[in-house]
Amino acid sequence: MxxxxxxxxxxxxxxxxxxxxxxxxxxxxxxxxxxxxxxxxxxxxxxxxxxxxxxxxxxxxxxxxxxxxxxxxxxxxxxxxxxxxxxxxxxxxxxxxxxxxxxxxxxxxSGDSPMLEVSKPSNVLNISGEFQRDMPIQARRNWSDFLEITPGVHSRPFDDGSGRMVYFGHSTEHFAHVIQLEGAIASNYQDAQVTYVAMGADMIDDVQVKTGGVDASAPMGVGLNINVITKSGGNQFKGSAAFAYQSKDMNGDNVKNCSPSPGCNPSASPGVGTPTTALVKQFDGGLGGPIKRDRVWFFGSLRRADLESGISRTAEEVGRLKTFFRDVALFNNTTKSWQPYGKVTAKLTPSHELAAFVQQDRLLATGDREYHYSRAVMYSTGGGLYGGKLTSVWGQKITTTLLAAYNNKGGSNASTYEGFPGAGPTITIHNAANLQV
The missing domain is CATH 2.60.40.1120 (Carboxypeptidase-like, regulatory domain)
Structure with a gap:
């Protein structure tokens, strides 16, 4: 696009x-x-x-x-x-x-009355990037976690057990939202739901969410209108880094379950199921500063996500899999992605500012269910967003923005299945199957 x-x-x-x-x-x-x-x-x-x-x-x-x-x-x-x-x-x-x-x-x-929006009747909520990074919602720090506390928005868990959420607003479908990055469309062109847009928390400066009264300057959409504003750097070098780690031992469990691992193999243990544990290994880092003081700034960030989500299987479901496949090796769902972001901002004149940005959020994930005995569901989402904008001020009453962006974000393609062991639909007849219902 x-x-x-x-x-x-x-x-x-x-x-x-x-x-x-x-x-x-x-x-x-x-x-x-x-x-x-x-x-x-x-x-x-x-x-x-x-x-x-x-x-x-x-x-x-x-x-x-x-x-x-x-x-x-x-x-x-x-x-x-x-x-x-x-x-x-x-x-x-x-x-x-x-x-x-x-x-x-x-x-x-100082200490005067708080500022109030005076120009538009929109229902607008702003959430700062700092607030999002400090929210103790989950270790993975998904950028969209703040929607959990947004008035007028309700959610449900994504159906792959990954911990991601599906969000609804204005009683519309979850793919009816408009998601922007610096004013450019950042969502997947096949499915515009929020959970299919990934970005590191360190890159976010502020997020504006319009839940009603959306003005004509925003792209048409019947759901939420979300615009993410990213950091630009500054006249001083500043950076941050964080590593989120959550092992299987950090997950609570009140039944006789264990997550597939060398230390606990449900396929070899009778009466044991597998819970929806979350295993997290995720790095976030960002750095910004001057290329030329008072003239050109840069900011860059990187997220590397290596996540596992346990597939919920009861002991009975594990038993059925073992009946059909005696040596079945149970597994978790996985999500892996690199999410780099870069931005350069230049003050051309006191009235003209140019910014260029690049965002990548391609991820590879699996979405298997409790009845799968081997990897069967693999998918990809995301891609690249490349944009630039020139903002200009003409006197005190007119401002113009020239925005150009290219978005190639989509779904699964041939690269999604590289190395995938499956060879298409197969039928296997088990003569010795003995199921008790």
């Missing part, structure tokens, strides 16, 4: 936010000509605007982050407001009252 988009006020789709408001004096009169400057660790360069004849200003195309704004004009004391948390796609109004004085004097405002 290739997408070209030119839009006016397209910040909601690409994840950029804005700050706007009126600058007035202590008597309530408009203050034209004041310089408004926004600074943040999320900005390559400070964003500036000048108030018009009505004292109005607007700072647009701002990435999610924590901001400080300053207002300056000769004859007035400098004004500064700190700790403004701007979320992906949000528009906050920050009005300024300037006092008579000199520029050397500064009026600092």
């Amino acid at each position: 290739i997408l070209l988009l030119v839009a006016v006020n397209a910040a909601a789709q690409t994840g950029q936010g804005s700050l706007r408001g009126y600058v007035k004096d202590e008597q309530g009169g408009a203050v034209p000509g004041a310089t408004i400057t926004a600074t943040s660790a999320a900005l390559i360069q400070p964003a500036t605007a000048v108030t018009d004849s009505e004292g109005y200003y607007r700072l647009i195309n701002l990435p999610p982050g924590t901001y400080s704004i300053a207002a300056e004009l000769t004859g007035f004391a400098s004004y500064k407001r700190e700790e403004i948390l701007l979320r992906a796609g949000a528009t906050f109004q920050v009005d300024v009252t300037m006092k008579i004085g000199t520029l050397q004097e500064t009026v600092t405002v």
